[in-house]
Amino acid sequence: MVLEDSDMECVFEIEISEHDVETPHGRVHCTMKGVPKADRPVIxxxxxxxxxxxxxxxxLFSHEDMQEIMQHFAVxxxxxxGQHExxxxxxxxxxxxxxxxxxxTLPVVLKHFGLKSVIGMGVGAGAYILSQFALDYPTMAEGLVLININPCAEGWMDWAAQKISGWTxxxxxxxxxxxxxxxxxHHNHDLIATYRHHILNDMNQFNLQLFVKSYNSRRDLEIERPIPGGNINARTLKCPALLVVGDSSPAVDVVVSPKTAVFPYTLHFILYINTCFFFSVPAxxxxxxVRSRTASGSSVTSFDGSRSRSHTNEGNRSRSHTNEGNRSRAHTADNQRGRSQTDQPMDTAGNSGVDQAVLKSTEVSC
Incomplete structure (x- = not known):
């Protein structure tokens, strides 16, 4: 289904419902936005x-760039x-x-809403939890968007630093x-003050301490990269995953380290949805x-050129799913130049920027 521009710009209302789901590990507060569709997973x-x-x-989900997704997928x-308002x-x-x-708790949440599978989007602790869920329940995870994930247990040096900093x-x-x-x-004082106020005034301090302690007590995910002809029982993700990290994020060194190379990765979120579910966003x-993201100074870059080249076939498949296959083949030379210049901003002239955004499909640096 392809929507006309006039349809995309119309205002639509999203049905919102809140639920307290009882699980074997406590009550989980959930908010469903939109109505789940039988033929599509929920985000x-x-x-x-x-x-x-x-x-x-x-x-994120209120941003205009996400409205195409919100019209087609429930969240x-x-x-x-204990962390909700x-x-x-x-x-x-x-x-x-x-x-x-x-x-x-997540399979219980899926059962409560009658869901068969989901696309997981998690940040930090949430990214870790969703990765564990996808490892243990592979048929329920269609894909993952993991932001600032740390798949490793906290080392004893980190533990000691937490203890010492806790005193002061x-x-x-x-x-x-x-x-x-x-x-x-050090530089964005207004932003930091806003989050500090939220943590102090909007969060239940006792409950928050328990959640932080749980996260700091995490173990290694013990995930392995699948190797052709290797151990068929290896503990690997069966779904594609998109790793996202900011250039100045405290998690950047962990996300781009060899330990996270075990995660399969794919495209920008909207292109990722297109690739996995053949859902067509108008050109x-x-x-x-692409223009709005380029204007804001963000770009899709590769932290590992060889890894990007190894996924050329995946890029071709994604272009065929977005009905851009013929045009992409006609621009092979341009595409090859795009891959050799992964540190440059995307070209936004016409639709060629979309093609190059597809080609530069690795971890995303924001």
């Missing part, structure tokens, strides 16, 4: 520590126990779920250093998306 989100679904995802926001304080002695247990810094300071890089903290809308 399921999970937030980071110090945040909830509103502070973590509302700005289920999951809040970790107005949450009651847990009783003293309450045992907060581990990261593994939190991932085990309040919980908000510890969370701020997790969410933002040093440059952002005019895609061109506006």
């Amino acid at each position: 399921l989100t999970f937030h980071d520590i110090g945040l909830n679904h509103k502070t973590c995802f509302d700005a 289920c926001h999951v809040d970790a126990p 107005g949450a009651n304080t847990f009783s003293t002695g309450y045992e907060y779920p581990s990261m593994d247990h939190l991932s085990e 810094h309040a919980m908000p300071d510890m969370i701020i250093t997790h969410l933002f890089g040093k440059e952002e903290i 005019a809308s895609m061109t506006r998306l």
